[in-house]
Amino acid sequence: MIENRPYGYSREEFLDMRITDLCAPEDASKLLRDLQAARVVFPFSGECRHRRKDQRVIDVDMSSHTLDFRGHPAALVIAEDATTRRCAEEALRQSEARFRATFEQAAVGMAHSDPQGNFLQVNHKLCEILGYSAEELLRMHFVDITHPDDLQADVALMQQLLAGKIPTYTLEKRYIHKDGQLVWINLTVSLVRDPVGNPDYFIGVIEDITERKRGEEALRASEELLRTVLDNLPVGVWLADRTGHIFQSNQLGRRIWAGSKYVGIEHFGEYKAWWLESGKRIEPEEWAVARAIRKGEVSLNEEIEIECFDGTRKIILNSAVPIRDKHGEVIGAVSINQDISERKRAEAEVQRLNTDLEQRVTERTAALQATNQELEAFSYSVSHDLRAPLRAIDGFSRILLEEYRDRLDPEAQGLLERVRNATVRMTQLIDDLLSLAQVSRSEMHREPVDLSEIARSFAQELQSSQPQRQLEWVIAPAVVLHGDRRLLRIVLENLLRNAWKFTSKQAQARIEVGILQQDGQPVYFVRDNGAGFDMAYAHKLFGAFQRLHGTAEFAGTGIGLATVARIIHRHGGRIWAEGAVGQGATFYFTVPDGLDHQS
Numbered sequence: 342m343i344e345n346r347p348y349g350y351s352r353e354e355f356l357d358m359r360i361t362d363l364c365a366p367e368d369a370s371k372l373l374r375d376l377q378a379a380r381v382v383f384p385f386s387g388e389c390r391h392r393r394k395d396q397r398v399i400d401v402d403m404s405s406h407t408l409d410f411r412g413h414p415a416a417l418v419i420a421e422d423a424t425t426r427r428c429a430e431e432a433l434r435q436s437e438a439r440f441r442a443t444f445e446q447a448a449v450g451m452a453h454s455d456p457q458g459n460f461l462q463v464n465h466k467l468c469e470i471l472g473y474s475a476e477e478l479l480r481m482h483f484v485d486i487t488h489p490d491d492l493q494a495d496v497a498l499m500q501q502l503l504a505g506k507i508p509t510y511t512l513e514k515r516y517i518h519k520d521g522q523l524v525w526i527n528l529t530v531s532l533v534r535d536p537v538g539n540p541d542y543f544i545g546v547i548e549d550i551t552e553r554k555r556g557e558e559a560l561r562a563s564e565e566l567l568r569t570v571l572d573n574l575p576v577g578v579w580l581a582d583r584t585g586h587i588f589q590s591n592q593l594g595r596r597i598w599a600g601s602k603y604v605g606i607e608h609f610g611e612y613k614a615w616w617l618e619s620g621k622r623i624e625p626e627e628w629a630v631a632r633a634i635r636k637g638e639v640s641l642n643e644e645i646e647i648e649c650f651d652g653t654r655k656i657i658l659n660s661a662v663p664i665r666d667k668h669g670e671v672i673g674a675v676s677i678n679q680d681i682s683e684r685k686r687a688e689a690e691v692q693r694l695n696t697d698l699e700q701r702v703t704e705r706t707a708a709l710q711a712t713n714q715e716l717e718a719f720s721y722s723v724s725h726d727l728r729a730p731l732r733a734i735d736g737f738s739r740i741l742l743e744e745y746r747d748r749l750d751p752e753a754q755g756l757l758e759r760v761r762n763a764t765v766r767m768t769q770l771i772d773d774l775l776s777l778a779q780v781s782r783s784e785m786h787r788e789p790v791d792l793s794e795i796a797r798s799f800a801q802e803l804q805s806s807q808p809q810r811q812l813e814w815v816i817a818p819a820v821v822l823h824g825d826r827r828l829l830r831i832v833l834e835n836l837l838r839n840a841w842k843f844t845s846k847q848a849q850a851r852i853e854v855g856i857l858q859q860d861g862q863p864v865y866f867v868r869d870n871g872a873g874f875d876m877a878y879a880h881k882l883f884g885a886f887q888r889l890h891g892t893a894e895f896a897g898t899g900i901g902l903a904t905v906a907r908i909i910h911r912h913g914g915r916i917w918a919e920g921a922v923g924q925g926a927t928f929y930f931t932v933p934d935g936l937d938h939q940s
Contacts, residue, residue, distance in 0.1 A: 348393050349394035360372070361373050363391045363392060363420075368389065368390055387403055388402060389420075400427050404419050447464055449547060450464060450548070451546055453545075454483060455543075458484060459483075470547060471524065472519030483495075490515075491514035495512060495528070498512060498530070502530065502531075502532050509529065513550065524551050525550045526551075528545060529545070530543055532544075571589075572591050576594075577679070578594050578677055580674075581673055584606075585606035587602075597647075600649070601650075606626065609626075614628075614646065614648070617656060628659075628661075628676075629661035633663040634671060640661050644657075656681055656682045657680050659677075660676065661675065734764050735764040738760045742758070785912075788824075790822055792865065795829070796837065797816055799834050800814050800852075803837065811848070816854045817855040820856045828912075829908070831908060832909065833854075835904060837852065839928075842871075850869070852868070853866075864930070864931055869926060869927075871925050871926065872922070872923065872926075873920040873924045874921075874926055876919070879917075882918055883903055909932070913932075913933050914930055914932045915931055916928065916930040
């Protein structure tokens with residue numbers, strides 16, 4: 342008996358039909374052959390396709406039982422429309438296929454694990470994240486791939502989830518890749534329970550956040566580096582955003598102000614300051630950082646006086662520059678403070694000292710002018726008042742020797758000669774002292790001076806005074822320096838006169854004038870092979886009236902080298918000598934700050 346509602350036939354219509362009339366056309370002939378061949382065995386069950394009255398084919402589940410109907414063998418056949426079940430099964434199949442596709446093709450790792458933490462199912466992305474195959478992971482426990490330092494937090498959350506205290510949890514943790522590298526992941530876990538509420542399995546969604554973590558670490562390191570740089574700068578630094586709101590400062594900036602207030606432009610009045618030059622209070626919109634934000638201005642080294650948050654006052658240099666994005670829009674500003682209070686106090690002290698010094702210089706100049714006038718008067722007195730008696734003594738001595746020689750015994754004549762020689766030496770000494778005084782007082786005029794030319798000219802003069810002397814002159818060509826021509830002539834003439842004098846007893850005398858380099862600087866020298874001197878007494882060479890040889894051996898007043906030293910010192914140079922007794926001497930000198938060279 343077949344229930345007729347799914348077919349659309351009436352009971353009477355069913356009773357006039359054969360079973361094959363219900364089969365789909367393509368199935369009816371096969372069923373008829375099977376029945377005739379007794380290949381259909383009762384009872385039986387299975388799926389069939391039947392045709393409704395409206396000719397639509399439906400799937401039915403068939404089951405039959407044998408029975409006796411009015412003395413004849415018969416079968417009770419039950420047919421159930423399977424269309425709805427088939428549709429549900431197809432929907433379920435498609436849903437499972439979509440789930441498998443979603444699971445396998447998800448952009449994040451996914452895994453199912455049992456309540457004990459053993460993996461039941463993993464997707465391709467998780468295998469990619471961890472470097473394991475699916476087969477390897479399915480033999481593993483989540484503990485096997487979790488960093489030991491992160492295990493406790495994960496287990497604690499899992500226990501809360503199993504206890505029903507939380508519906509799900511999210512955790513950033515580290516997995517261990519197959520190659521040993523650490524992989525940062527963001528783990529989201531939920532629990533699926535069976536129909537009676539017992540834990541069935543966990544669903545884990547795993548997002549690889551290693552690159553994000555690296556970026557965060559790089560950003561953290563960059564920010565730490567920025568803080569370190571800012572805190573080690575020798576100036577105070579303040580940062581403001583595009584609205585002018587101060588949001589960061591370095592240690593020195595806070596130390597300069599004895600604190601900080603992170604406020605916007607409208608509250609810049611909380612930072613009290615005055616223009617140093619005018620003393621006018623700086624209004625909020627007049628601050629350099631406010632002008633940088635609102636007008637894009639660059640302000641450098643504005644001198645202002647500030648009142649710190651502890652009440653003290655300081656003078657600072659205040660600068661500000663706008664920060665622009667790639668489109669040139671102002672997105673913030675940097676303000677820089679430099680405490681110059683000590684420098685200003687030092688400048689004021691220097692100004693006071695300069696004023697005092699100027700006053701003292703004025704007074705000293707007046708005193709020096711008076712002293713110079715006195716020296717001029719003294720020089721005049723020496724030149725005229727002392728020379729006249731000396732000329733008289735020399736003249737009367739000469740007359741006595743010339744007109745009364747026959748009346749004087751040899752001893753008296755010798756005494757008169759000594760008197761005359763003494764007057765000559767005294768006259769020379771007066772001339773040398775006057776020359777030394779003039780060297781100290783005369784004004785200097787720097788210009789290029791050819792020492793070689795001066796040396797050649799004076800050498801000819803000396804040679805002409807004693808043409809019988811055999812002496813070799815070696816004068817380097819074109820030795821030029823920058824100094825006072827008249828004074829440098831005195832230097833060279835004194836040195837050459839000394840060399841001429843102290844080589845007078847040499848059969849083969851030699852005097853050399855030249856230049857050499859010492860520590861990259863030119864050094865000029867006059868060298869001879871004369872009497873020389875003991876280096877133990879070299880420190881006495883340039884003192885007035887200091888002589889290393891007696892007047893009987895070599896004439897002189899002891900003023901020449903003192904004059905030379907004074908001239909070289911006036912030029913900012915230095916002079917020294919080297920020598921040995923009987924082996925000659927070399928006098929070296931420098932004259933800086935000029936065209937010192939040998940061309």
